[in-house]
Amino acid sequence: MYKNKKMPVIVAELSGNHNGSLNRAIELMELAHECGADAVKIQTYTENSLTLDSDRPEFKLEGGLWGGQTYYELYKKAKTPREWMKPLFNHAKAHGIFLFSSPFSYEDVDCLEEAGCPVYKIASYELNDIGLIDYCASKGKPMVMSTGLATLEEIDRAVDVVRKSGIEDLTLLHCESRYPADPEKFNLNSIPYLKERYQCRSGLSNHAIGDELDIAATALGADMIEKHFTDDKKNGGVDSAFSMEMNDLIKLVKDCKMVAKSLGVKGIHLQEDEYPMRAGRRSIYLVQELKKGEILSKEHVRSVRPALGLEPYLLNEVLGKKAKFDLKEKTPLKQDDFE
Numbered sequence: 001m002y003k004n005k006k007m008p009v010i011v012a013e014l015s016g017n018h019n020g021s022l023n024r025a026i027e028l029m030e031l032a033h034e035c036g037a038d039a040v041k042i043q044t045y046t047e048n049s050l051t052l053d054s055d056r057p058e059f060k061l062e063g064g065l066w067g068g069q070t071y072y073e074l075y076k077k078a079k080t081p082r083e084w085m086k087p088l089f090n091h092a093k094a095h096g097i098f099l100f101s102s103p104f105s106y107e108d109v110d111c112l113e114e115a116g117c118p119v120y121k122i123a124s125y126e127l128n129d130i131g132l133i134d135y136c137a138s139k140g141k142p143m144v145m146s147t148g149l150a151t152l153e154e155i156d157r158a159v160d161v162v163r164k165s166g167i168e169d170l171t172l173l174h175c176e177s178r179y180p181a182d183p184e185k186f187n188l189n190s191i192p193y194l195k196e197r198y199q200c201r202s203g204l205s206n207h208a209i210g211d212e213l214d215i216a217a218t219a220l221g222a223d224m225i226e227k228h229f230t231d232d233k234k235n236g237g238v239d240s241a242f243s244m245e246m247n248d249l250i251k252l253v254k255d256c257k258m259v260a261k262s263l264g265v266k267g268i269h270l271q272e273d274e275y276p277m278r279a280g281r282r283s284i285y286l287v288q289e290l291k292k293g294e295i296l297s298k299e300h301v302r303s304v305r306p307a308l309g310l311e312p313y314l315l316n317e318v319l320g321k322k323a324k325f326d327l328k329e330k331t332p333l334k335q336d337d338f339e
Contacts, residue, residue: 001038001039001098001100001118001119001142002201002223005038006257006260006261007218007222007223007260008203008217008218008222008223008224008225008256008257008260009038009039009203009223009224009225010036010037010038010039010224010225010227010249010252010253010256011037011038011039011040011041011224011225011226011227012032012035012037012039012040012041012227012228012229012244012249013040013041013042013043013226013227013228013229013239014028014029014032014040014041014042014043014080014228014229014230015042015043015078015228015237015238015239015243016043016077016078016079016080016237016238016239017228017229017230017235017237017238017239017240017243018080018237019235019236019237020077022084022087022088025042025080025084025088026087026088026091027231028229028230028231029088029091029092029097029099030095030097031229031231031246032229032249033095033096033097035246035249035250035253036249036250036253036254037229037249037253038098039098039099039100040092040097040098040099040100040229041099041100041101041102041121041226042080042088042099042100042101042102043078043079043080043101043102043104043123044080044082044085044101044102044103044104044108044111044112045075045079045080045102045103045104045105045108046075046079046081046082046105046108047072047075047076047079049075049103049104049105049107049108050071050075050104050105051070051071051072051075052072053070053072054070054072055070059071059072061074065238065241066238074238077238078238078239080101082107082108082111085101085111085112085114085115085117086114086115088115089115089116089117090115093116098118099117100117100118100119100120100121100144101117101120101121102120102121102122102123102126103120103132103136104123104126104132105132106131106132106135109132109135109136109139113139117141118141118142119141119142119143119144120136120139120141120142120143120144121143121144121145121146122136122143122144122145122146122158123146124146124147124148124149124150124175124177124205125148125149125177127145127146127147127148127149127150127154127155127158128150128154128158130157130158130161133145133158133161133162134161134165137161137162137164137165137167138165140165140166140167141167142167142169142170142171143162143167143169143170143171144170144171144172144173144224145158145159145162145170145171145172145173146172146173146175146205146226147172147173147174147175147190147194148174148175148176148177148205149177155172155194155198159172159198159200170198170200170201171200171201171202171203171223171224172194172195172198172200172201172202172203173202173203173204173205173224173226174186174187174188174190174191174194174202174203174204174205174217175204175205175206176206176207176208177207178207182208183208183212183213186208186213188204188213188216188217188220189220191203191204191217191220191221191222192220192221195221195223201223201224202221202222202223202224203217203222203223203224203225203226204217204222204224204225204226205226206225206226206227207227207228207242208242209242211248211251211252211255211256214227214252214255214256215255215256215259218256218259218260218263219259219263221263225252225256227243227244227249227252228242228243228244229243229244229245229249230243230244230245231245231246232245233245278307279306279307279308280305280306280307281305281306281307282303282304282305282307282312283303283304283305283306283307283308283309283310283311283312283332283333284301284302284303284309284310284311284312284314284315284332284333285301285302285303285304285309285330285331285332285333286300286301286327286328286329286330286331286332286333287300287301287302287329287330288300288329289326289327289328289329290323290326290327291323291326291327292323292324292325292326293322293323294322294323295320295321295322296318296319296320296321296322296323296338297319297320298319301315301333303315308332309331309332309333309334310332310333310334310335314335317335318333318335318337318338321338321339322338322339323337323338324336324337324338324339325337
């Protein structure tokens with residue numbers, strides 16, 4: 001997924017914005033690719049992968065975008081059916097689109113294996129499902145894990161499971177799991193922290209409107225930015241309220257890639273085209289004529305532009321010395337003019 005890509009990798013998450021239509025899912029995948037997304041992600045589950053069909057209070061959603069439904073009803077509406085997997089991955093492969101998925105059960109993983117899924121993503125709410133993580137890792141493919149709602153101990157445990165399976169290609173995504181997310185609740189400094197602590201790639205799974213936080217994450221070294229995507233919010237979809245539209249995605253890709261390119265490398269490094277510009281800096285010039293044998297004093301000189309004379313920090317090395325020969329006013333001072 002990272003091969004031949006300029007950081008950060010931009011992932012367009014389709015989620016349930018396909019509205020139950022395979023053709024629409026394919027269309028959204030193509031549009032995301034055309035808008036510059038480096039990869040497209042889907043979610044592979046059935047309602048039974050995630051919950052139970054129950055009217056008990058704990059299975060009912062209250063408030064927010066999905067209030068009034070049960071978990072079962074929501075996931076039945078939002079699912080990307082398993083029978084779509086082969087058509088979606090075949091289409092992606094045929095059109096040069098990097099497609100991967102989040103599975104939510106062992107059966108979902110098996111289905112994705114048959115379809116040729118190249119990378120597995122663990123969603124934030126599944127980070128405590130060690131069995132699912134272990135099963136995904138057993139397939140030997142690169143993994144991405146979102147860390148929303150997780151404690152440090154839980155992230156440690158999940159990463160340990162992945163590492164014990166021999167997976168080295170791991171990306172951890174910082175995630176604010178509220179939908180939609182409040183920018184003030186983000187702790188973007190978690191992105192470099194995850195990278196340093198676990199010695200892996202890190203990034204941001206972002207449900208906030210706009211791309212300001214994605215740009216900030218890029219400046220903090222994010223390797224991946226994941227955002228929900230739809231063609232037009234008017235077309236509906238369970239996640240359309242906090243999804244990017246096409247112009248948003250185009251702007252996101254442009255802005256994040258530009259910021260990443262501007263970061264350069266750590267340290268102070270003059271670039272080749274900067275050296276000629278140094279001639280415009282300050283240097284020491286004579287502002288009074290100085291005869292041979294006269295003593296140079298501060299009254300004879302000024303630090304001015306351009307930089308053809310003595311570096312200002314070297315002035316004290318020639319003050320109080322005698323001129324070897326006559327020196328004209330408004331000429332650059334040289335160290336070997338004195339004895």
